[in-house]
Amino acid sequence: MERLSDNAVQAFIAIRRDIHQHPEMAFDEHRTSALVAEKLQAWGYAVSTGIGGTGVVGQLVRGSSGSSIGLRADMDALPIVEATGADWSSCHHGVMHACGHDGHTAMLLAAAQALAERGGFDGTLNLIFQPAEEGGGGALKMMEDGLFERFPCDAIFAMHNMPGHPQGQLVFRSGATMASSDYATVTLTGNGGHGAMPHRATDPVVAAASVVMALQTLVSRNVDPQSAAVVTVGALHAGQANNVIPASARLEISVRALDPQVRRDLERRLHDVIRLQAQSFGVRAEIDWRPGYAVLVNDPEQTERALQVALKHFPTDQVTPQGPQLTGSEDFAFMLDRVPGSYLFIGNGSDGEVGACMVHNPAYDFNDDNIGTGANYWIALVQELLSPAP
Ligand SMILES: [Zn+2]
Ligand SMILES: [Zn+2]
Numbered sequence: 211m212e213r214l215s216d217n218a219v220q221a222f223i224a225i226r227r228d229i230h231q232h233p234e235m236a237f238d239e240h241r242t243s244a245l246v247a248e249k250l251q252a253w254g255y256a257v258s259t260g261i262g263g264t265g266v267v268g269q270l271v272r273g274s275s276g277s278s279i280g281l282r283a284d285m286d287a288l289p290i291v292e293a294t295g296a297d298w299s300s301c302h303h304g305v306m307h308a309c310g311h312d313g314h315t316a317m318l319l320a321a322a323q324a325l326a327e328r329g330g331f332d333g334t335l336n337l338i339f340q341p342a343e344e345g346g347g348g349a350l351k352m353m354e355d356g357l358f359e360r361f362p363c364d365a366i367f368a369m370h371n372m373p374g375h376p377q378g379q380l381v382f383r384s385g386a387t388m389a390s391s392d393y394a395t396v397t398l399t400g401n402g403g404h405g406a407m408p409h410r411a412t413d414p415v416v417a418a419a420s421v422v423m424a425l426q427t428l429v430s431r432n433v434d435p436q437s438a439a440v441v442t443v444g445a446l447h448a449g450q451a452n453n454v455i456p457a458s459a460r461l462e463i464s465v466r467a468l469d470p471q472v473r474r475d476l477e478r479r480l481h482d483v484i485r486l487q488a489q490s491f492g493v494r495a496e497i498d499w500r501p502g503y504a505v506l507v508n509d510p511e512q513t514e515r516a517l518q519v520a521l522k523h524f525p526t527d528q529v530t531p532q533g534p535q536l537t538g539s540e541d542f543a544f545m546l547d548r549v550p551g552s553y554l555f556i557g558n559g560s561d562g563e564v565g566a567c568m569v570h571n572p573a574y575d576f577n578d579d580n581i582g583t584g585a586n587y588w589i590a591l592v593q594e595l596l597s598p599a600p
Contacts, residue, residue, distance in 0.1 A: 211523050211590050214324060219582040225249075226316035226581060227298035233287030233305045233312070236342030237351075239264040242285045242315065246339045249319055253326040255337070258360070262351030264341040267361050268322060273332030277596055280336040280363035280549070281588055282542060283318040284311045284343035293572035309569045310371040310558065313576030315339060317369070317584035324589050333596035336361040342541075347503070349541040358548055365512050366551035367591060368542045369584055371576060373568050375557030378583040380520045381533035382554050384513040388506035389440070389466040390473045391539040392499065396421070396461040396484055400493040405453035415448045417491035418459035422446065424483050425463070432479050433472055440466040440537055441476065466537050470505050506543035509550035516552045516591060523590040556584050 225245075232241050243264040250268035251257045258267045264285070292299050292306040300306045307313075322337055338357070342348030375381055398418055403411025422443050433439045441463065448459035465480065467473040481497055488495035520529045533555060542553050558577045559565025565577035 211586065211593065212328070213586050214320060214582050218320065218324070222316045222320040222581050222585070223578045225319060226312050226576065226578060229312040229315055230298050230307045230576070231301050233300050233302055233307045234285075235289065235305055236286045236344055236346035236348065237263040239285040239341050243339065243341070246285070246315065246319065250322060250337065253323050255322065255326065261357060262341065262348055262353070262355045265348065265352045265355070266339040267357070268337040269361060270326060270335045271333070272329050272335075273598060275332040275596065275599075277333035278336060278363050279333065279592060279595055280338055280361065280366040280551070281318060281321070281592070282338040282340060282366060282368040282545065283314040284340050284348070285315050286311055286342050286344050286346070286348070288344055288570060290570070290572050294575045296575055306572070307576070308571065308574045309344065310574075310576040311343065313371060313578075313580060313584075314369065317581055318588060320581055320585035321588035321592070324585065325592055330593045330598070331596035332598040335592055335596070336363055347541050347544070349544045353544060353548065363549050365595065366545055366549045367512075367516060368553045369556055369587070370540070370553070371558040371569070371580060372555040373558040373566050373574070374560060375530070375555060376560045377557050377563065377565055377577050377579050379528055379530060379557030380524060380554060380587060381530040381557065382513055382517045382520070382552065383533045383535070384508055384510045386468045386505050386507050387535055387553060388540045388543065389438070389468050389537045390470070390505045390543075391502040392465045392473070392477065393502055394463040394465065394480060394500070395498040396463065397496045398459045398461075398488055398493045399496070400457060400491075402457035403455045405455055408455060411455040412492050413455050414459040414493050415456065417488055417493045418446060418448055418461060420491065421461065421484055421487045424487050425480065428476055428479050428483065432475060437472050438468045438535060438537060439472055439476060440464070441480070466539070468505060468535050468537070473505060503539040503541050504543040504547060506540050506553055507546060508552045509546070512550050513552040515595060516554060519591050519594045520587065522594070523586070556580050556587075
């Protein structure tokens, strides 16, 4: 495979830094999606905009095979005050590309231009630029807008940078790879009163403390020790003064799992434990359960195909066939529920190197050396999976 030229890589590093300077939050990616649409159009893609809000799809057909492939990049930034000190730091105070979505967008654009120029594939290429990956569920919004009915794909792929792996390392994993993330707000309502006369009140603070401790048993006693899960009580609010028993207490809970069945079990056990704990203290529990992102499951067959492409075009030691699971979440999981495919990581730099700073940290920055590596992988994947008949 012909690698991207240094000039091409430099041009897309400039685009990455331009996007970095102009970060936009979920569903507000107007400048970014306009930039993406304009470039794709100029290279001859059929471009559709406004899908699921600010989503863009660029479609390119070559040959007549009827096969199709979808590649996804995300475009949104985070509400973080940037502290990289880079020349291309954010122009918007309090908004920052701290997850590298600027880089993902630039890598896919670099591949888009080369594939339009070179061809070398037989079928339909759908490039999906989605809004709102960071909690907004932009993938789901694009699907509700008919993404896969309008742009059918035989298989879909996405790539996310990951600090902690050496720069350019291509990390694959078959099966469950990233966690589901659900949320619960719990309100415990008792009967307030004087702190000196607890017997005349029903204290929600003691009930809340007991609920927090009881929830620790969900992972330790109900989940198979070989299966990862997390239950975190991230907020607990009650009361104002030392001599007043408040009327209510509120808990904010985050629940993650790496197996769809464990996810369902945790939801059921959380409701049971909270309800019965509350009952034992004579307080009322209201549980507002909000399902978030699904478990991200990589299709074994598509992951194997994606892995073989990497092994064919990159040095063996640059490829990790079965990387670790992560308890973070990713809304590409919704797309993978519908269409078989695979989500891979590209190392942003190992510990002690440039790019090692973790995503969502104010000092994080996408490693520009990955623009070429990532784009070269995308080009190879398209040309191999949609390879023209000999
Ligand atoms: Zn992120
Ligand atoms: Zn991200």
